[in-house]
Amino acid sequence: LSPSSYNKAMMVMNQSYWDSIHADVETHLREAIHVRPPLSVYEPMHHLALETPQNTAPALCAAACELVGGHRDQAMAAAAALHLMHAATYTHGHLPLTDRSKPMITHHAYGPNIELLIGDAIIPFGFELLSMSDDSARDISDRVLRVIIEIARVTGSQGIISGQYHEIQYDESKNNHDLELIKRISEKKEGELHECGAKCGAILGGGNEDEVEKLRKFGFYVGMVKGMLHRGDKSDEILMREVEELKSLALDQLTGFNATKVEAFANLVGS
Amino acid sequence: LSPSSYNKAMMVMNQSYWDSIHADVETHLREAIHVRPPLSVYEPMHHLALETPQNTAPALCAAACELVGGHRDQAMAAAAALHLMHAATYTHGHLPLTDRSKPMITHHAYGPNIELLIGDAIIPFGFELLSMSDDSARDISDRVLRVIIEIARVTGSQGIISGQYHEIQYDESKNNHDLELIKRISEKKEGELHECGAKCGAILGGGNEDEVEKLRKFGFYVGMVKGMLHRGDKSDEILMREVEELKSLALDQLTGFNATKVEAFANLVGS
Numbered sequence: 001l002s003p004s005s006y007n008k009a010m011m012v013m014n015q016s017y018w019d020s021i022h023a024d025v026e027t028h029l030r031e032a033i034h035v036r037p038p039l040s041v042y043e044p045m046h047h048l049a050l051e052t053p054q055n056t057a058p059a060l061c062a063a064a065c066e067l068v069g070g071h072r073d074q075a076m077a078a079a080a081a082l083h084l085m086h087a088a089t090y091t092h093g094h095l096p097l098t099d100r101s102k103p104m105i106t107h108h109a110y111g112p113n114i115e116l117l118i119g120d121a122i123i124p125f126g127f128e129l130l131s132m133s134d135d136s137a138r139d140i141s142d143r144v145l146r147v148i149i150e151i152a153r154v155t156g157s158q159g160i161i162s163g164q165y166h167e168i169q170y171d172e173s174k175n176n177h178d179l180e181l182i183k184r185i186s187e188k189k190e191g192e193l194h195e196c197g198a199k200c201g202a203i204l205g206g207g208n209e210d211e212v213e214k215l216r217k218f219g220f221y222v223g224m225v226k227g228m229l230h231r232g233d234k235s236d237e238i239l240m241r242e243v244e245e246l247k248s249l250a251l252d253q254l255t256g257f258n259a260t261k262v263e264a265f266a267n268l269v270g271s
Numbered sequence: 272l273s274p275s276s277y278n279k280a281m282m283v284m285n286q287s288y289w290d291s292i293h294a295d296v297e298t299h300l301r302e303a304i305h306v307r308p309p310l311s312v313y314e315p316m317h318h319l320a321l322e323t324p325q326n327t328a329p330a331l332c333a334a335a336c337e338l339v340g341g342h343r344d345q346a347m348a349a350a351a352a353l354h355l356m357h358a359a360t361y362t363h364g365h366l367p368l369t370d371r372s373k374p375m376i377t378h379h380a381y382g383p384n385i386e387l388l389i390g391d392a393i394i395p396f397g398f399e400l401l402s403m404s405d406d407s408a409r410d411i412s413d414r415v416l417r418v419i420i421e422i423a424r425v426t427g428s429q430g431i432i433s434g435q436y437h438e439i440q441y442d443e444s445k446n447n448h449d450l451e452l453i454k455r456i457s458e459k460k461e462g463e464l465h466e467c468g469a470k471c472g473a474i475l476g477g478g479n480e481d482e483v484e485k486l487r488k489f490g491f492y493v494g495m496v497k498g499m500l501h502r503g504d505k506s507d508e509i510l511m512r513e514v515e516e517l518k519s520l521a522l523d524q525l526t527g528f529n530a531t532k533v534e535a536f537a538n539l540v541g542s
Contacts, residue, residue: 085395092391097368097383112368116387120363123394124356124427131419141412148402148419156395 014267021059021072026050028076029083032129044110044118045125051109052087056226056268057190057197057219064198064215067261070205077133078147078200081126085155086193088126091119093167123155140204147200154196179232179239186227194223214253221250222268285538292330292343297321299347300354303400315381315389316396322380323358327497327539328461328468328490335469335486338532341476348404349418349471352397356426357464359393362386364438394426411475418471425467450503450510457498465494485524492521493539 033046058079065075096112108115127148134144167185198219202212225246232239247269254262304317329350336346367383379386398419405415438456469490473483496517503510518540525533 088391092387095368095387097366097387116363116366116368120359120390120394121427123391124398124423127395127398128420128423128427131416131423134413134416136413141416142405142407144416145402145405145412149399152395152399152402156392156399 010263011267014264017264018056018059018063018268021062022054024072024076025058025062025079025083026054028080032080033125041118041121044114045121047109048091048115048118049084049087049122052083052090055083055086055193057086057193057223058082059197060194060219060222060268061197061201061204063264064201064207064219065205066201067215067257067265068202068205068207068211070201070207075201075204077129078151078204079197081130081151082193082197082200084122084126084129085151088119088122089155091115091122095119126151126155143203143206146203150196150200150203154192177233177236179236179242182228182231182239183224183242186224186231190223190227190230191220192223194226195220198222211257214256218250218253218265221246221253225250225269281534282538285535288535289327289330289334289539292333293325295343295347296329296333296350296354297325299351303351304396312389312392315385316392318380319362319386319389320355320358320393323354323361326354326357326464328357328464328494329353330468331465331490331493331539332468332472332475334535335472335478335490336476337472338486338528338536339473339476339478339482341472341478346472346475348400349422349475350468352401352422353464353468353471355393355397355400356422359390359397360426362390362393366390397422397426414474414477417474421467421471421474425463448504448507450507450513453499453502453510454495454513457495457502461494461498461501462491463494465497466491469493482528485527489521489524489536492517492524496521496540 029049030046033042033049035042035046061079061082062072062075066072092115094108095115096108110118130144130148130151134141167189195216196219199212199216202215207215225243228239228243228246232243234240250269251266254265257265300320301317304313304320306313306317332350332353333343333346337343363386365379366386367379381389401415401419401422405412438460466487467490470483470487473486478486496514499510499514499517503514505511521540522537525536528536
């Protein structure tokens with residue numbers, strides 16, 4: 001194999017790795033939120049949860065669990081809960097409120113009232129999935145509780161909510177080149193969500209504290225890269241230099257892990 | 272002491288019992304949500320959580336814990352979480368949405384955007400408090416996880432949310448004498464919330480399954496009584512007869528518990 005076809009083959013293989021994880025998370029979600037009575041609740045919940053675009057944080061959770069030697073199934077409830085938290089934020093982020101100047105997306109399958117209530121219902125549903133994933137036969141209550149704390153923090157007041165708060169300010173200001181604000185939003189939204197995903201996966205997979213810490217950092221840098229590229233102007237050299245630094249910090253965290261598995265992780269930052 | 276002054280003394284004593292529990296729940300909440308950075312999040316969160324009128328479900332949680340022989344402190348995190356879930360529902364229930372005909376309360380200290388986001392932040396914060404109440408020295412992870420599942424259910428899709436959904440329909444219809452609808456809303460809102468409170472308190476206090484089950488039922492009947500009296504027309508004889516039946520069912524659950532402690536519980540249904 002020539003180096004370029006080897007690289008191409010690796011990229012395809014890494015892509016199919018993430019595709020298979022995304023597919024497993026989606027299957028888990030479909031089963032967890034299968035439509036059941038009361039239909040007035042589960043039908044929109046199923047719809048809103050599955051319509052919300054997938055985010056890499058849940059996939060990273062399952063992959064981190066495998067990287068430390070666990071099986072991805074051990075992290076599926078946490079990955080699904082992370083997607084649900086993201087879906088609740090996404091739904092409420094697009095809610096037409098009387099003090100928001102315009103609806104941010106044009107098509108809503110349900111009215112604001114339903115979207116508000118279902119968003120509210122999705123959050124505890126995520127915690128319910130998580131706590132039910134406790135397996136007394138395997139004595140993992142401590143790991144599950146630790147993960148609940150992590151996910152509660154990142155979903156709540158110290159995490160996404162304050163990112164969303166800044167994002168609304170950002171969307172309403174016309175200054176879309178404020179790098180500091182872009183960084184603060186990316187930190188609170190994508191950064192901490194990916195940090196949490198990777199950390200929770202490592203905890204559930206039975207990683208040691210060093211592994212948990214490295215994956216936590218890796219997740220944070222990956223999320224920052226995603227958030228900054230999503231919000232920032234790619235022709236801005238200062239921004240792009242910072243992105244490159246973050247990518248390199250992310251890759252640094254991967255030393256010491258199983259070399260073949262690490263490939264897919266490196267792929268996540270486009271390296 | 273004459274029988275009537277004895278009764279009066281008992282009522283005062285029972286009232287002061289509930290007052291002391293309400294005060295403890297409030298103190299616990301104030302400490303848990305003390306205002307800290309980011310102020311843009313914690314200030315409205317503190318305000319909204321403490322401005323929300325107290326509900327008896329959290330107090331019942333702490334009292335049930337004591338009734339089965341525990342100390343009320345063991346149930347304080349769960350009681351605070353129950354209040355927070357109630358506060359989130361209350362805040363979002365009063366949010367001015369574009370498809371709600373009129374704001375339901377006139378004074379809002381914060382704009383809808385903040386009330387939406389803070390309501391969202393309050394829910395995971397409740398779960399965070401709960402999971403942090405795990406005490407590895409006392410090996411209660413299983414109890415804490417069981418309580419998280421209970422609270423997630425009652426807060427989420429199967430519980431309050433569907434009650435709130437029916438309540439909005441009820442408020443918008445002009446038929447305020449639909450007893451079946453009043454019962455369905457009371458079941459989903461006050462009924463299940465009090466059921467959950469009493470059950471969680473009994474679990475955390477180390478009650479056996481029989482005690483947990485009796486207190487669960489007691490809580491449900493108490494909540495139904497409260498909800499039906501709150502929503503229904505007290506001159507409606509059919510409704511008042513059903514309320515009396517529920518009170519008597521509630522009292523039946525108290526047999527077998529410590530007689531002096533039971534007084535305060537009986538007081539809760541006005542007996």
